[in-house]
Amino acid sequence: MAAPSETHSSGLVIARVRGIPVQIGPSWLLLAAFITFIVGSGAPELGALAYVVGVAYAVSLLVSVLVHEGAHAATAQAVGLPVHRVVADLWGGHTAYDPRLSTPGKAALIAVVGPVANLVLGALAWVASLAVTAEVPGRVLYGVAFVNVLLAVFNLLPGLPLDGGQLVDALVWRLTGRREAGLIAAGWTGRIVTVGVIVWFVVLPLLSGDQPSLTSVVWMGLIAVFMWQGATAAIRTGQARQMLARGSVAQVVQPVPVLRPHEVLEAAAATAGYAVVLDGSGRPHALVLPEDAASVPRERWASTPVSALARVQPDRWVAETRREDDLTAVVTAIQETQSPVVVAVEDGRVLGLVTVEAVNRAIGGN
Structure with missing residues (x-):
């Protein structure tokens, strides 16, 4: 996700691209361990190799996230906005840039290129999976294709802090001429999307008689908390900007x-x-x-x-x-x-x- 308001972060700098630090947050290790365990324990037919596949999935997800965030960063730089950093962490990742010279058009462009980059990477991985005959590499490439499509679709959901929420923000900002109105609207749609995610992945399976695994419930709960906090922060920021608009x-x-x-x-x-x-x-x-x-x-x-x-x-x-x-x-x-x-x-x-x-x-x- 693009994160225009953040200016400070901590993490291991693994590279600098055009002067932009690319960081891995400490929490990303938790995500990598979780993915490795889930994949490794879910493919007993591969034996110990299953955990190697799990590590490969974790690394491929990191690459997918960095491609997504790199697209945000490169576009922000291209339209003249200073970029502070690109970070991969437990929640996927974010790009911190200076929004003071932004416009609705720039904000929308920065938001949409992330999911588009994932769709392109997913398509390349899917084509490569068809060309590979070995089972394990083919499985990993197919997984990369699936994850990138999932990342693109999920990030386009219309609510902050997702990229789709940035598009809602930019649209309302453009129609009203008021950035604070865009933030508040996208924050409320973010709350609605959060409730929808919980209903779709937890409530509906329970009503249909299915029993979601404890891992799925915990994971969905963490995602919901993250999304709700991001949406609430956007609403509060919009309200604060309304107050600041009282003066010049x-x-x-x-x-x-x-x-x-x-x-x-x-x-x-x-x-x-x-x-x-x-x-x-x-x-x-x-x-x-x-x-x-x-x-x-x-x-x-x-x-x-x-x-x-x-x-x-x-x-x-x-x-x-x-x-x-x-x-x-x-x-x-x-x-x-x-x-x-x-x-x-x-x-x-x-x-x-x-x-x-x-x-x-x-x-x-x-």
């Missing part, structure tokens, strides 16, 4: 002098010393605060470089946004940096500073 960047931004390190404190006299300091590449890098400026005698402001007082700010304190945008980008920067102040930038030009207090006033006053 223009309402909360405070213009301040933007200075080079060698420029003097006197250039920030109009703001009592408040100033944004750029680095060598022209990127906002540090901040001069009025309390620091006050520690310098006023007669020395004309000779004191701002570099002597500037406080280097945390990574990601720059909110790429526009004056007419809502508060999503600046609040995201505040949350990620845990800083009471961030800098708003539009097309490389510093608009000014945004404080937590200003955001709270804007939200509370509407």
